[in-house]
Amino acid sequence: MNIFKQLYVSIYSPKMISKFRFQGIGKTILFVFILSLLSTLPTALYFSSSLSEGLKSFDETLRNDLPSFTIENGLLSTDSEKPVEIKKDGFFIILDGSGAYGVEEMESKENAIGILSDKFVFAANGQAQTYEYSLLNMTISKEDIMEITSQFNQLLPIVLTIMILVMYLFGAFVKFIEITILALFGLAFKNSLQRKVNFKQLWVIAAYSTTLATIFFIIMDSLQVVVPSGFLLNWFVHLIVLYLVLKEIPPNKKKIETT
Template identity: 45%
Template structure:
């Protein structure tokens, strides 16, 4: 049976999951990598869409709404004395060359880009990143140069997003293998309670397929950008229940 049929059957059939315990470990590892790939596709797609969308919004805003400015000697220089805040549907952009707006004031803001007096601030996902203009050294940059840079950003941005996608995939795969290993350890306890006899390697294979249902469910929720309360607890609970039902399909120990 190929891995795609196994994925479908693992969504509803503990009996089939129990039967996968004797297959080669290589095929099970391949299945875990495939399951991980499917689970990160929505995340990577939304990440890319957000970055490209924000970049286009930033480019248009700088070109049409920002006053003339220059970044020189580590400082943003402009004739405007009043901070400028432009709110878009999913992005807020702040321009302040007089030091009135402080980066700490932006901590609670979502998806915000700020050109402050001496640094560039980016808020996303509850995290704040800051980059001092002094990193430019003795080079100066103005509005036209930044607009041109953003206009030609699509080519190198694809490379950056691809690298980020690989990192996300590797990190998620590592977490998935750890999760399966822990679930298999819990399976040892379930096995004794249910009076079955299985080696850890068989439980590990069954655990790899037992996480299919919660993984697919939360992948769909992620694609819909829907937050599930207590998602981690629900994911573990469903995985344990499916593994328990799969162990139940194993014949009892012979006297």
């Protein structure tokens, strides 16, 4: 059975997953990498789109709408006494030398770019990245940032490729850890159910047991739906599926005869 058919049947059939325990570990590892790729795609695509649109809006707003400003000695100095907030193409562009805005305020905007009193903040989907001006050790003006933004836009495809690759590798690493922990839970399950399964086989069926919850969260991420208590729901489904898979494995006959 090819990997994509395995992925499909793993969504609904614990009995089929139980039969995968005899396959080689190499095929299972390939399956985990494919599953990790699928789970990374919605976030990566949304992040790429948000970053591209945000930088485009920021560049246009910076050139046409924001007053002059200077970043010197780790602090922002601007001609405007009050914060300037502009919404463009679903993105908020904020210039604030007063200290009224912080990271929390930027995250509440969901998608925003902020030139704040002591830091630069980029928020995408409610998650903010901050860059302190104190790390610059130089004076930067509005014109300097316009030039930097223009150069960065030219390098954006390369930057996005690297960032998506890092996201994918990190996601795959987390998935491997998740499967290993699930396989450890499987040790307790197989003892209570009196199933003769070694750890390698447990790891294989644990990998396929994560399919249902992973596909569910891929769909939710694609729809930009936040699932309440997602972490707990994810593990609850993993454990239930793994338990059902182990129940499909024939019991240890020797133990049954002695009982």
